[in-house]
Amino acid sequence: xxxxxxxxxxxxxxxxxxxxxxxxxxxxxxxxxxxxxxxxxxxxxxxxxxxxxxxxxxxxxxxxxxxxxxxxxxxxxxxxxxxxxxxxxxxxxxxxxxxxxxxxxxxxxxxxxxxxxxxxxxxxxxxxxxxxxxxxxxxxxxxxxxxxxxxxxxxxxxxxxxxxxxxxxxxxxxxxxxxxxxxxxxxxxxxxxxxxxxxxxxxxxxxxxxxxxxxxxxxxxxxxxxxxxxxx
Amino acid sequence: xxxxxxxxxxxxxxxxxxxxxxxxxxxxxxxxxxxxxxxxxxxxxxxxxxxxxxxxxxxxxxxxxxxxxxxxxxxxxxxxxxxxxxxxxxxxxxxxxxxxxxxxxxxxxxxxxxxxxxxxxxxxxxxxxxxxxxxxxxxxxxxxxxxxxxxxxxxxxxxxxxxxxxxxxxxxxxxxxxxxxxxxxxxxxxxxxxxxxxxxxxxxxxxxxxxxxxxxxxxxxxxxxxxxxxxxxxxxxxxxxxxxxxxxxxxxxxxxxxxxxxxxxxxxxxxxxxx
Numbered sequence: 001x002x003x004x005x006x007x008x009x010x011x012x013x014x015x016x017x018x019x020x021x022x023x024x025x026x027x028x029x030x031x032x033x034x035x036x037x038x039x040x041x042x043x044x045x046x047x048x049x050x051x052x053x054x055x056x057x058x059x060x061x062x063x064x065x066x067x068x069x070x071x072x073x074x075x076x077x078x079x080x081x082x083x084x085x086x087x088x089x090x091x092x093x094x095x096x097x098x099x100x101x102x103x104x105x106x107x108x109x110x111x112x113x114x115x116x117x118x119x120x121x122x123x124x125x126x127x128x129x130x131x132x133x134x135x136x137x138x139x140x141x142x143x144x145x146x147x148x149x150x151x152x153x154x155x156x157x158x159x160x161x162x163x164x165x166x167x168x169x170x171x172x173x174x175x176x177x178x179x180x181x182x183x184x185x186x187x188x189x190x191x192x193x194x195x196x197x198x199x200x201x202x203x204x205x206x207x208x209x210x211x212x213x214x215x216x217x218x219x220x221x222x223x224x225x226x227x228x229x230x231x232x
Numbered sequence: 233x234x235x236x237x238x239x240x241x242x243x244x245x246x247x248x249x250x251x252x253x254x255x256x257x258x259x260x261x262x263x264x265x266x267x268x269x270x271x272x273x274x275x276x277x278x279x280x281x282x283x284x285x286x287x288x289x290x291x292x293x294x295x296x297x298x299x300x301x302x303x304x305x306x307x308x309x310x311x312x313x314x315x316x317x318x319x320x321x322x323x324x325x326x327x328x329x330x331x332x333x334x335x336x337x338x339x340x341x342x343x344x345x346x347x348x349x350x351x352x353x354x355x356x357x358x359x360x361x362x363x364x365x366x367x368x369x370x371x372x373x374x375x376x377x378x379x380x381x382x383x384x385x386x387x388x389x390x391x392x393x394x395x396x397x398x399x400x401x402x403x404x405x406x407x408x409x410x411x412x413x414x415x416x417x418x419x420x421x422x423x424x425x426x427x428x429x430x431x432x433x434x435x436x437x438x439x440x441x442x443x444x445x446x447x448x449x450x451x452x453x454x455x456x457x458x459x460x461x462x463x464x465x466x467x468x469x470x471x472x473x474x475x476x477x478x479x480x481x482x483x484x485x486x487x488x489x490x491x492x493x494x495x496x497x498x499x500x501x502x503x504x505x506x507x
Contacts, residue, residue: 096374097370097371097374098363098364098366098367098370098371099366099367099370100364100366100367103359103361105359105360105361106359109358109359138395
């Protein structure tokens with residue numbers, strides 16, 4: 001009897017195969033990187049155009065959830081859009097209910113809770129994405145990762161998707177506590193450039209500061225990739 | 233929260249209903265039965281049985297000053313002209329860093345402030361961080377707006393200490409929420425405001441503030457028949473709250489203040505004194 005066709009069935013050795021297969025879908029997705037600095041968090045993600053005719057700069061893979069909270073992902077694009085919209089709504093509902101901004105922990109827990117829901121009901125499949133959620137709580141930068149099983153944890157720097165292991169090794173070697181925004185930005189770009197197909201149009205970068213998010217435009221990304229290429 | 237019904241697990245499309253409920257509503261606590269709302273009517277039933285007519289017979293006050301927040305309350309509960317208690321506790325200890333005062337319907341205040349305490353604790357356990365005073369008071373406002381015009385009677389102050397300092401909010405059954413430096417609530421509030429507004433300064437020391445709070449409550453209990461009993465005083469500072477006085481009899485205060493002025497306090501000062 002196969003234990004992997006239905007979501008709500010454990011295998012004899014205690015695995016939920018559908019959830020594991022969802023994580024495989026994430027591993028096939030395009031690479032994304034998150035780096036926590038002292039006063040900013042950098043999210044970087046690989047974009048790939050399906051053909052020359054597609055306008056790559058209209059693909060936005062870093063979602064802004066609130067004025068100083070952003071999310072990116074690896075995995076299925078459409079699932080990310082749904083999850084981001086739910087989380088955006090939750091941010092605003094929290095404000096109506098409590099007047100304060102939600103903390104990053106709260107939003108990360110909410111997102112992972114949504115993902116967990118779909119590992120426990122019939123007729124639906126898990127979300128095929130792992131997300132990186134970055135923001136500030138109590139003036140401290142925080143970076144969280146969630147995955148299709150609904151697990152949620154905080155990271156100093158991490159990467160998801162294809163070549164995630166390679167990028168994580170690179171980050172383990174070069175990340176240190178207290179990076180300034182500029183250094184963190186260079187680190188993220190370097191990490192991405194190692195694995196992304198050449199061409200700056202394929203990278204999207206976002207800097208999350210205490211009170212705002214800065215989405216780098218095409219020219220800024222190009223300049224950054226040039227600088228990074230020179231610093232070897 | 234929506235409870236899962238295990239009998240629906242294997243079925244397709246069961247997630248749709250739950251999603252709609254979970255994501256699109258604010259999950260407000262709702263009354264267990266239909267309430268017939270009178271949009272323009274009075275929020276209190278004024279006619280009928282006086283014995284059940286709990287008016288806002290009380291005096292509570294709170295003010296923000298240099299050393300934090302001072303809360304002072306009386307302790308009388310009256311049902312019409314019958315004194316049901318002289319020892320009511322009108323400051324409700326929500327948790328170690330939040331206090332609520334009671335005015336209006338005692339049951340309403342007690343229940344909803346206990347509900348708030350429950351919610352604050354659950355939030356703290358789930359999220360690892362405490363709710364701020366603004367958030368707790370906003371949450372209470374959200375509940376009361378849901379019951380607007382259905383007969384709740386509450387005029388309470390939420391005072392507490394959080395990471396951004398000490399804050400004082402006034403919340404009432406109409407769904408009003410005000411942040412402020414000086415509030416007094418209840419039938420004796422006008423008398424208390426007179427004293428408070430006269431002597432309030434932000435730079436008061438703790439002793440001066442306690443003295444002011446006691447004096448203001450005393451004056452309110454002296455003139456308002458629905459206020460009396462004892463004065464209870466609480467101080468909120470950055471480490472939470474402290475109970476400064478658990479119950480000073482207002483009758484003792486009357487003679488104390490009279491003596492300070494060189495009077496007797498029996499209402500007949502012009503009488504010739506033989507001694």
